[in-house]
Every structure is written in C-alpha cells, then in structure tokens.
Amino acid sequence: MELCHYLPFFQALPPAEQSALSHAAVRRRVPQGTLLHNGSADCLGLLVIELGQLRAYMTSDEGREITLYRLFDRDICLFSASCMLSSIQFDIIICAEKETAFWMIPADFYKRLMERSVAVSNYTNQLMASRFTEVMWLVEQILWKSFDQRLARFLVEESALEQTSLLITTHEKIAAHLGTAREVVTRMLKYFQSEGMVRLTRGAIELLDLKRLEILAQI
Amino acid sequence: MELCHYLPFFQALPPAEQSALSHAAVRRRVPQGTLLHNGSADCLGLLVIELGQLRAYMTSDEGREITLYRLFDRDICLFSASCMLSSIQFDIIICAEKETAFWMIPADFYKRLMERSVAVSNYTNQLMASRFTEVMWLVEQILWKSFDQRLARFLVEESALEQTSLLITTHEKIAAHLGTAREVVTRMLKYFQSEGMVRLTRGAIELLDLKRLEILAQI
Numbered sequence: 308m309e310l311c312h313y314l315p316f317f318q319a320l321p322p323a324e325q326s327a328l329s330h331a332a333v334r335r336r337v338p339q340g341t342l343l344h345n346g347s348a349d350c351l352g353l354l355v356i357e358l359g360q361l362r363a364y365m366t367s368d369e370g371r372e373i374t375l376y377r378l379f380d381r382d383i384c385l386f387s388a389s390c391m392l393s394s395i396q397f398d399i400i401i402c403a404e405k406e407t408a409f410w411m412i413p414a415d416f417y418k419r420l421m422e423r424s425v426a427v428s429n430y431t432n433q434l435m436a437s438r439f440t441e442v443m444w445l446v447e448q449i450l451w452k453s454f455d456q457r458l459a460r461f462l463v464e465e466s467a468l469e470q471t472s473l474l475i476t477t478h479e480k481i482a483a484h485l486g487t488a489r490e491v492v493t494r495m496l497k498y499f500q501s502e503g504m505v506r507l508t509r510g511a512i513e514l515l516d517l518k519r520l521e522i523l524a525q526i
Numbered sequence: 527m528e529l530c531h532y533l534p535f536f537q538a539l540p541p542a543e544q545s546a547l548s549h550a551a552v553r554r555r556v557p558q559g560t561l562l563h564n565g566s567a568d569c570l571g572l573l574v575i576e577l578g579q580l581r582a583y584m585t586s587d588e589g590r591e592i593t594l595y596r597l598f599d600r601d602i603c604l605f606s607a608s609c610m611l612s613s614i615q616f617d618i619i620i621c622a623e624k625e626t627a628f629w630m631i632p633a634d635f636y637k638r639l640m641e642r643s644v645a646v647s648n649y650t651n652q653l654m655a656s657r658f659t660e661v662m663w664l665v666e667q668i669l670w671k672s673f674d675q676r677l678a679r680f681l682v683e684e685s686a687l688e689q690t691s692l693l694i695t696t697h698e699k700i701a702a703h704l705g706t707a708r709e710v711v712t713r714m715l716k717y718f719q720s721e722g723m724v725r726l727t728r729g730a731i732e733l734l735d736l737k738r739l740e741i742l743a744q745i
Contacts, residue, residue: 367670394655397662428647436613439658443616450705451586486669
C-alpha cells in the first residue's frame with residue numbers, strides 16, 4: 308500500500324502538494340528495540356506505521372518508566388514530531404517494540420503543510436485528541452483502579468496482542484509498563500499464582516485462567 | 527477589552543468572518559460555583575475568559591475528584607466545546623471557581639470556522655497541546671511524586687493564588703483537588719502541623735512556614 312492510503316487528508320491536497328509529500332516521505336524499517344524519539348533531544352517527524360509496534364512512554368528522574376500508549380499498523384505517531392507544536396512542553400520516548408516499517412514525514416515539511424492546509428491541520432487536531440484520550444484513560448487507571456485490576460488487564464491485553472497464553476517477559480518489564488516497582492509486580496503475580504490464575508516460571512508467565520483475569524480486569 | 531484582543535487568530539480572518547465571529551460570541555458572567563460543562567452531557571462552546579477562574583476536573587465512579595488544570599484571565603477553555611472534536615473520548619467537568627466573565631463562542635460556529643480557517647485550526651492545535659502538557663505534568667506528579675510533596679505544592683500555590691497565608695478551605699476540598707481521600711489529607715496536614723509548617727483550625731489552614739513548604743514542594 309502507498310502512503311496516500313494511510314493519510315485521510317491526502318486526497319484533499321492539491322496535486323503539487325500530494326507530489327511534494329510523496330517525495331518528502333522516507334520509507335524506513337527499524338529493528339525491535341530502536342529508539343525513535345527521545346524527548347526534546349530529537350524531532351524526526353510524523354511516523355506513518357505500515358507494519359509493527361511502537362511504545363510511547365515516559366520516565367521519572369530515578370529511571371522508572373510508564374507506558375503511555377502503543378501504536379500499531381496504520382497508526383500515526385505525532386509526538387515524534389513534537390517540536391512542530393511549541394505548546395507541547397513534555398518529553399516522551401518512542402521505541403520500536405517490534406520490527407517496524409514506516410514512512411517518516413520530516414517535521415519541518417509537515418509543519419509547513421499544516422500551516423497551509425486546513426485539512427492537514429484539522430487532521431492533526433484529531434490525532435492529538437486521540438492521544439490525549441489515551442493519556443486521560445491512563446490517568447483514570449492510575450488514580451481510581453487498584454493495582455491487581457491494572458495488572459490483570461495488562462496480562463489479558465498482552466496475551467491478546469501476542470496471541471499466546473505464555474507471555475515471555477520479566478517482572479521488571481511489566482513494572483516499566485505500569486509505572487511501578489518490580490517488587491510490587493512480583494508480589495501481585497505471586498498472589499495471582501496462589502489463586503491459580505497464572506503459573507510463574509523463569510522469564511515467562513503462563514495465563515491459566517483467562518476468564519478470571521478478565522473478570523478481575525473488568526474487561 | 528474586546529474579544530478580538532483575546533484571540534491571536536482574529537486578525538488573520540477575512541473581515542466578513544471577523545464580523546460573524548463578533549456577532550456569534552455571547553458575553554456572559556456566572557457566579558462562583560456555576561457548572562459550565564459536564565462531560566458529554568453538554569457542549570456549550572469555546573470560552574474566552576475575561577476575568578475569573580475555572581477549574582477542570584474529572585470524577586471516578588465513586589465520586590472522587592481530581593483537578594486537571596485551572597484557567598484564569600485571558601485563558602481559553604477548549605474542552606467546553608469538546609463535541610467539536612470527535613476524537614476526544616473522555617469526560618471532564620468545568621466549573622467556575624470564582625465569579626467569571628467570559629465570551630462564549632458556540633461550538634458549531636467555532637467548528638465551521640476551524641474547518642475553513644487554517645489559522646483557527648492551528649491555534650486550536652496549540653490550545654490542545656497546552657492542556658495536554660498540563661495533564662502530562664499531572665501524570666508525572668501522581669506517579670513519581672510523594673503525597674507530602676504534592677500537598678505542600680498545592681498549599682503554596684493556593685496561597686499565591688489567593689494572596690493570603692490563611693486558606694479558607696476544607697480537607698474534603700483539598701482531597702478533591704489532589705485525587706485522594708479526605709483521611710489522607712487530614713493525616714498529612716496533621717503531620718505538617720506537628721512539624722510547625724501549618725496551623726489547623728475549623729475550616730481554615732494557616733501557613734506558618736512558607737519557606738519550608740516550598741522546599742518540601744521543590745518549587
């Protein structure tokens with residue numbers, strides 16, 4: 308599929324702009340683990356994901372992490388071009404969680420396009436509103452949900468994402484997704500194990516009772 | 527001051543649009559405590575604050591609250607027109623914390639304007655990015671800061687806002703700002719009192735040692 312099929316505003320652009328955009332966009336493929344954006348340190352551009360998985364997260368001064376949201380096939384990563392919008396005064400990190408193929412539209416090019424085209428500008432508005440919605444959901448989770456509920460939800464979602472009931476991950480990594488300490492994750496997983504919901508082995512967690520985890524997660 | 531002085535994009539509009547906007551905007555004044563926006567239940571429009579103070583907050587199913595941000599003179603309230611942007615899928619409540627005078631630009635009018643004018647659309651982008659920045663700051667606070675630090679910061683900021691060291695408020699209200707339970711606030715305030723930083727009386731908190739509170743708040 309071509310870039311034009313991923314961008315709803317493409318057809319609204321005049322032919323000259325369409326052609327300039329197609330030329331400006333760079334197709335790239337990065338391996339799992341590639342750091343694509345690191346706060347205000349860089350400003351790559353808008354990423355249009357063809358195939359793969361990106362993770363947007365933030366870190367504390369002490370190096371703790373929390374996952375803000377994830378992006379999948381056909382999603383568009385706006386904050387890798389955050390320098391375009393001077394009012395964005397926060398730093399997030401974006402990393403490829405799986406091998407990812409994408410088009411990169413350089414930030415300065417997109418910014419000029421957004422200043423000329425009301426279709427592009429309004430589309431950018433909708434993109435930001437979508438990410439805002441995800442972060443607001445996270446705020447609610449952190450504030451009002453208990454940790455057993457958040458952990459259960461994370462396990463169920465990972466299982467669906469990876470299409471397996473055997474999750475190859477560490478307690479450390481789960482803690483980094485959920486914004487907590489490793490010990491907190493280990494304690495809760497051991498409780499889940501004592502309840503027969505999971506089985507813990509070195510480097511893996513097997514989900515034994517998905518139904519009960521879903522009920523706990525209130526999915 | 528006229529509405530045109532509050533809206534940076536005003537001069538970029540053609541004269542006919544300027545005139546239509548001036549006619550569409552309604553000047554209002556509401557008393558302290560007025561509920562201006564309640565999630566998806568209403569969609570008043572963009573509020574351009576002349577004078578006053580608005581509080582944007584959200585609530586849990588159990589009725590707990592947390593303040594997301596506040597708006598002051600010359601600020602613009604975007605989420606009271608959230609129906610304009612279909613990607614905004616979260617509910618916030620906006621309430622007048624003090625008597626507030628504002629212009630209200632109806633949501634459908636602003637939406638049409640935003641679809642025609644790239645200046646308006648890009649300005650809306652910047653507005654949303656500013657609110658997003660405030661919410662991201664809140665996420666960091668909740669996740670990485672201890673409660674004594676957050677409470678100290680709240681007291682110092684309230685004191686600056688009200689220009690007094692005697693805060694007329696209840697533990698219940700502070701809990702609603704900080705997204706916690708009243709008991710948690712009471713316990714920490716009693717600790718602050720035992721340390722000589724505040725004096726607690728019925729319905730009021732006197733800040734005795736602003737310097738230490740600022741150090742604690744890391745301001």
